[in-house]
Amino acid sequence: MKKLLLAASMAAMMAVPAAQAADYVIDTQGAHAFVQFKISHLGYSWLYGRFNTFSGDFSYDADKLEASKIQLTIDTNSVDSNHAERDKHLRSGDFLNVSKHPKATFVSTKIVPKAGDTFDLHGNLTLNGVTKEVVIAAEKLGEGTDPWGGYRAGFAGTTTLTLKDFAINTDLGPASATVQLDLTVEGIRK
Amino acid sequence: MLKNSSSHYGLVSVVLHWLVALTVFGLFGVGFWMVDLSYYSEWYRTAPYWHKSVGILLAIAMLLRLLWRFLSPPPTALASHKSWEKRTSAVVQFCLYLGIFMLVLSGYLISTEDGRPIAVFTWFEVPALGALFANQADIAGLVHEYVAYSLIALAVLHGLAALKHHFIDKDNTLKRMFGRKP
Secondary structure, eight states, X not given: OHHHHHHHHHHHHHHSOOOOOEEEEEOXXXXXXXXXXXXXXXXXXXXXXXXXXXXXXXXXXXXXXXXXXXXXXXXXXXXXXXXXXXXXXXXSTTTTOTXXXXXXXXXXXXXXEXXXXXXXXXXXXXXXXXXXEEEEEEEEEEEEEOTTSXXXXXXXXXXXXXXXXXXXXXXXXXXXXXXXXXXXXXXXXX | OOSOOSSXXXXXXXXXXXXXXXXXXXHXXXXXXXXXXXXXXXXXXXXXXXXXXXXXXXXXXXXXXXXXXXXXXXXXXXXXXXXXXXXXXXXXXXXXXXXHHHHXXXXXXXXXXXXXXXXXXXXXXEOOOOOOSTXXXXXXXXXXXXXXXXXXXXXXXXXXXXXXXXXXXOOSHHHXXXXXXX
16 A cells, blocks of 8 residues: 555656756846945045946756756846946946957856855856856845746845956955955746 | 237237246146046046146146137237248148147046036035937047147147247247237
């Protein structure tokens, strides 16, 4: 009887179609994705900026989170801190060196699920020509159908980068040696 | 006294000429120095603020100079000047005027891409036109840099030519620029 139940439940499980890994394109078209950063100004306040142009996609499987993948390409020339002279300086060799390194990329390597909807997203970040493994503390925000016949899933993640690690050696002071990178991506299922 | 005559420069032209000369070299020096200031330099904010303020004042002085050229045309060249000297100096002087206006314009375009006005000390602000073309601050920045070097090279040539007239030709070209009557 027990065996029969087990067999039946196994058969039932097999019959249920496994939630499939689906591919998503990050919704940059509708600007429902953001690559933002904040860095301390003198240790007294935050300076916020963002990259306006980027693209990427991810594959996501709710049942097999660790098999999910994401890749993101950022146009470093699109850095925007709401100040033309500062942005010019950020694009220069003192910071992002965009004429030499017009692209920054992030390619995930591993996902470690954590409590609830949170997970650690490991990957290689290439910035200013330097590739380093970073860990993004990420969280699934939600998924479901949208009002226009599509299906969307959204995530947010944050990580802290040390500027010197990416060969950005301009001294902004002791409070500003690191920058916090905040990513919010909403994907539309392909 | 104030106006130019056919043979000598009046006070207005003399003062404007030397004021502009001093300002151009001063702005070049400050500009050359300030772009490499570290973030914690006490000049990091002050130097660009002064550079921009003085740059706008220079633009006003140059507009006055242009206007004055029409109101009171400069004296004719000395009879001893050779025709190639006259031609060359006219081209160089035209380029000096052009260079200064290009510097003012490119400087303006760097600072105003984000729509922020340019403050001239605490006296007044020059309104911004915002972004007029893509990569405005970067392109204008490059133009500003190259034109600045070219202008200084031309100004040095202009000065050397004046010294040549003074010491080699021993004519009144340089003295006239100090308002000396022939």
